[in-house]
Amino acid sequence: MAHPNLSTGPDxxxxxxxxxxxxxxxLHIAAAIRHYQDVEIAALGLTPAAARALHELDxxxxxxxxxxxxxxxxxxxxxxxxxDKLEQAGLVExxxxxxxxxxxxxxxTDAGRRVRDRVHQVVSDSRLLDGLGTDELANLRELVWKVxxxxxxxQCGED
Amino acid sequence: MAHPNLSTGPDxxxxxxxxxxxxxxxLHIAAAIRHYQDVEIAALGLTPAAARALHELDxxxxxxxxxxxxxxxxxxxxxxxxxDKLEQAGLVExxxxxxxxxxxxxxxTDAGRRVRDRVHQVVSDSRLLDGLGTDELANLRELVWKVxxxxxxxQCGED
DNA sequence: TATTGTTATACTCTATAACTATA
DNA sequence: TATAGTTATAGAGTATAACAATA
Numbered sequence: 001m002a003h004p005n006l007s008t009g010p011d012x013x014x015x016x017x018x019x020x021x022x023x024x025x026x027l028h029i030a031a032a033i034r035h036y037q038d039v040e041i042a043a044l045g046l047t048p049a050a051a052r053a054l055h056e057l058d059x060x061x062x063x064x065x066x067x068x069x070x071x072x073x074x075x076x077x078x079x080x081x082x083x084d085k086l087e088q089a090g091l092v093e094x095x096x097x098x099x100x101x102x103x104x105x106x107x108x109t110d111a112g113r114r115v116r117d118r119v120h121q122v123v124s125d126s127r128l129l130d131g132l133g134t135d136e137l138a139n140l141r142e143l144v145w146k147v148x149x150x151x152x153x154x155q156c157g158e159d
Numbered sequence: 160m161a162h163p164n165l166s167t168g169p170d171x172x173x174x175x176x177x178x179x180x181x182x183x184x185x186l187h188i189a190a191a192i193r194h195y196q197d198v199e200i201a202a203l204g205l206t207p208a209a210a211r212a213l214h215e216l217d218x219x220x221x222x223x224x225x226x227x228x229x230x231x232x233x234x235x236x237x238x239x240x241x242x243d244k245l246e247q248a249g250l251v252e253x254x255x256x257x258x259x260x261x262x263x264x265x266x267x268t269d270a271g272r273r274v275r276d277r278v279h280q281v282v283s284d285s286r287l288l289d290g291l292g293t294d295e296l297a298n299l300r301e302l303v304w305k306v307x308x309x310x311x312x313x314q315c316g317e318d
Numbered sequence: 319t320a321t322t323g324t325t326a327t328a329c330t331c332t333a334t335a336a337c338t339a340t341a
Numbered sequence: 342t343a344t345a346g347t348t349a350t351a352g353a354g355t356a357t358a359a360c361a362a363t364a
Contacts, residue, residue, distance in 0.1 A: 021283075022300045025300070026188060028307055029185060074356085080325085101363060146290060147188055233331085236346085324361080330356105
């Protein structure tokens with residue numbers, strides 16, 4: 001394991017127990033968020049993976065499938081199937097890159113832009129945080145930013 | 160949609176934008192946690208779903224598969240395959256309940272207890288929170304507890 | 319030879335429906 | 342008739358390996 005922050009029991013009071021509790025709770029929250037997001041994604045006629053692929057595409061900066069695969073952290077072969085779905089739905093177009101005919105540039109269509117905006121709304125749906133006060137929300141945001149990359153919410157860009 | 164906390168752009172400064180940022184960041188963190196946990200789960204010779212099933216079983220209180228399915232939030236048919244794996248690995252035993260011969264009680268073996276303890280360590284692995292100070296960690300923990308069920312970390316039990 | 323996209327294939331996870339044996 | 346477990350099947354997600362076209 002080679003990592004000290006591990007404990008078997010509840011162990012409340014020491015840092016390991018606190019951190020372990022927090023990690024499990026974060027996973028629990030994420031699963032809940034995913035659950036209702038997936039319902040809304042399905043209502044858009046997309047699978048979660050296809051929605052994420054569309055969301056990852058920048059309508060103003062088309063890119064080859066290889067780069068999308070890298071952004072999604074998956075194999076190129078999966079991008080083929082994902083883009084198949086998006087293209088069939090008229091949300092994305094494949095265009096052979098004249099400069100390198102091996103590559104196909106992925107272009108978000110006008111319809112794709114609209115659906116992508118809806119996807120962005122869905123993945124930003126924050127109903128689970130409604131119970132937090134304004135200061136608590138700001139506090140939570142700073143903490144999760146620090147956890148995810150040690151950056152600062154005010155200056156850094158998005159995901 | 161029927162929910163007001165939605166925004167399309169970055170919109171930093173208003174509550175919707177803050178909350179959306181936070182939600183996406185939480186999902187990002189959860190994905191990172193899952194990623195390294197899955198690696199360690201695989202090192203135990205288990206799939207993530209099988210590990211979760213084993214973790215959900217209480218070695219001191221055997222229960223029928225139906226209850227495990229409910230705890231996992233999945234269909235009974237999946238439990239069959241999951242327990243197949245766990246039983247084949249010698250971690251769990253199926254025993255026909257004499258009181259109701261339709262039911263099969265799931266009993267964690269001694270080997271199962273040991274692996275389950277390791278699984279608990281893995282799902283509590285908090286390396287991602289190492290960058291937080293002690294007070295920040297306590298702060299984060301209170302906030303995620305409030306989000307996940309409005310409860311209080313000091314009094315309530317585990318997941 | 320190396321790379322892009324594709325295809326074929328396989329495994330995991332999950333769901334539904336139908337079956338069996340009990341109750 | 343209803344329930345517990347199982348089986349068969351299907352779809353989604355992801356991975357590897359091999360292939361064609363291109364560089």
